[in-house]
Amino acid sequence: xxxxxxxxxxxxxxxxxxxxxxxxxxxxxxxxxxxxxxxxxxxxxxxxxxxxxxxxxxxxxxxxxxxxxxxxxxxxxxxxxxxxxxxxxxxxxxxxxxxxxxxxxxxxxxxxxxxxxxxxxxxxxxxxxxxxxxxxxxxxxxxxxxxxxxxxxxxxxxxxxxxxxxxxxxxxxxxxxxxxxxxxxxxxxxxxxxxxxxxxxxxxxxxxxxxxxxxxxxxxxxxxxxxxxxxxxxxxxxxxxxxxxxxxxxxxxxxxxxxxxxxxxxxxxxxxxxxxxxxxxxxxxxxxxxxxxxxxxxxxxxxxxxxxxxxxxxxxxxxxxxxxxxxx
Numbered sequence: 001x002x003x004x005x006x007x008x009x010x011x012x013x014x015x016x017x018x019x020x021x022x023x024x025x026x027x028x029x030x031x032x033x034x035x036x037x038x039x040x041x042x043x044x045x046x047x048x049x050x051x052x053x054x055x056x057x058x059x060x061x062x063x064x065x066x067x068x069x070x071x072x073x074x075x076x077x078x079x080x081x082x083x084x085x086x087x088x089x090x091x092x093x094x095x096x097x098x099x100x101x102x103x104x105x106x107x108x109x110x111x112x113x114x115x116x117x118x119x120x121x122x123x124x125x126x127x128x129x130x131x132x133x134x135x136x137x138x139x140x141x142x143x144x145x146x147x148x149x150x151x152x153x154x155x156x157x158x159x160x161x162x163x164x165x166x167x168x169x170x171x172x173x174x175x176x177x178x179x180x181x182x183x184x185x186x187x188x189x190x191x192x193x194x195x196x197x198x199x200x201x202x203x204x205x206x207x208x209x210x211x212x213x214x215x216x217x218x219x220x221x222x223x224x225x226x227x228x229x230x231x232x233x234x235x236x237x238x239x240x241x242x243x244x245x246x247x248x249x250x251x252x253x254x255x256x257x258x259x260x261x262x263x264x265x266x267x268x269x270x271x272x273x274x275x276x277x278x279x280x281x282x283x284x285x286x287x288x289x290x291x292x293x294x295x296x297x298x299x300x301x302x303x304x305x306x307x308x309x310x311x312x313x314x315x316x317x318x319x320x321x322x323x324x325x326x327x328x
Contacts, residue, residue: 025057025060026058026252028060029064030048030062030064031064031068031069031070031078031084032044032065032088033067034065035065036065038213038216039212039270039274040145040212040236042267042270043266044063044238044263045063046263047061047263048061048063051256051259054258055255059252059255067192069084071193072193079137079239079241080136080137081136082136082243082244085241086240088143088237089239090234090236090237091105092105092171092172092176093173094239095172096172100128101132102174102175102313103175103317104128104233105175105176106306106309106318107179107231107298107299107302108232109321110321111326113233113272116233117268119320121142121261124324128317136241136243137239139240140238140240141260141263141264142235142237142264143264143267144264144268144271145209145210145212146211146212146233146271146275147230147232148208148231149209149211149226149231150231151220151223151226151287152207152224152225153202153206153225154206155225157225157229158290158293159293159294160294160297162227164183164184165184165185167185167188167204167206168204168206168207168208169189169195169206170189172189175232175308177189178305178308179232179305182302183298183301185206188204192217200222206223207223212275215281220282220287224286225288226288227293228290229298240256
């Protein structure tokens with residue numbers, strides 16, 4: 001009887017262990033500096049929901065918005081070090097680690113959004129993400145911020161001379177710094193979380209962001225003019241601690257990548273659909289919007305920025321992106 005009891009007890013223990021292992025849940029912390037109202041925030045939320053659904057609850061992603069887990073650079077550092085599992089940051093913010101990513105910030109390198117998507121979702125995007133791997137980061141997907149436009153408190157911007165002398169906030173992007181130097185502005189690298197106050201106090205005259213970010217950030221409350229310069233396209237990287245990613249099963253790795261790419265498509269579509277509505281809503285607050293920008297003059301004034309990139313990083317990525325310009 002005692003022997004039978006021991007056998008049954010052992011069997012029960014094995015079953016309990018197996019059940020526990022089967023029910024083990026992977027929890028991933030995802031940090032971003034944008035709000036949940038931002039289209040990027042909506043994309044992150046969609047990603048978490050997809051992963052939970054597809055994994056049948058075995059993988060749960062907890063998203064922390066509004067710089068709850070730190071500013072942009074802290075998020076990158078946390079993802080590299082493993083104190084954070086996933087981060088969502090503008091590609092320009094990781095170009096300090098992987099300089100080739102700065103190719104995405106070259107002014108006017110993308111003809112339109114379709115051109116950007118062909119590059120980011122194909123071999124170019126894969127190779128760019130791969131440059132992060134020796135920094136212990138795994139690129140999951142490219143979301144988007146979109147084409148950048150300038151707001152300022154001084155005057156409408158129609159031609160390059162209108163940018164001269166403006167104190168303009170830029171992200172940690174060498175290409176955007178060089179772009180505004182070429183235009184005669186005074187670029188000031190600054191964390192996104194500090195920007196509103198800097199503009200409110202007059203420490204900064206201007207900033208450049210795509211429509212969704214400046215709308216979500218309520219910059220129209222403290223800026224008088226929005227000029228549709230569309231001078232650069234900003235991709236957003238969803239990056240993961242590589243050691244954490246490598247520890248996942250092959251099936252779970254594929255699941256994460258698939259869900260990230262599907263969420264990127266969701267977020268981009270949402271972003272494009274909302275831009276016109278956001279512009280109209282901002283107009284109601286009194287901000288003056290001008291779309292009569294002399295684009296060709298801006299292209300000519302900033303053409304040497306491309307050479308700055310190729311001198312430092314070669315022309316492989318520039319040529320690859322150019323080759324996709326008019327592809328179908």
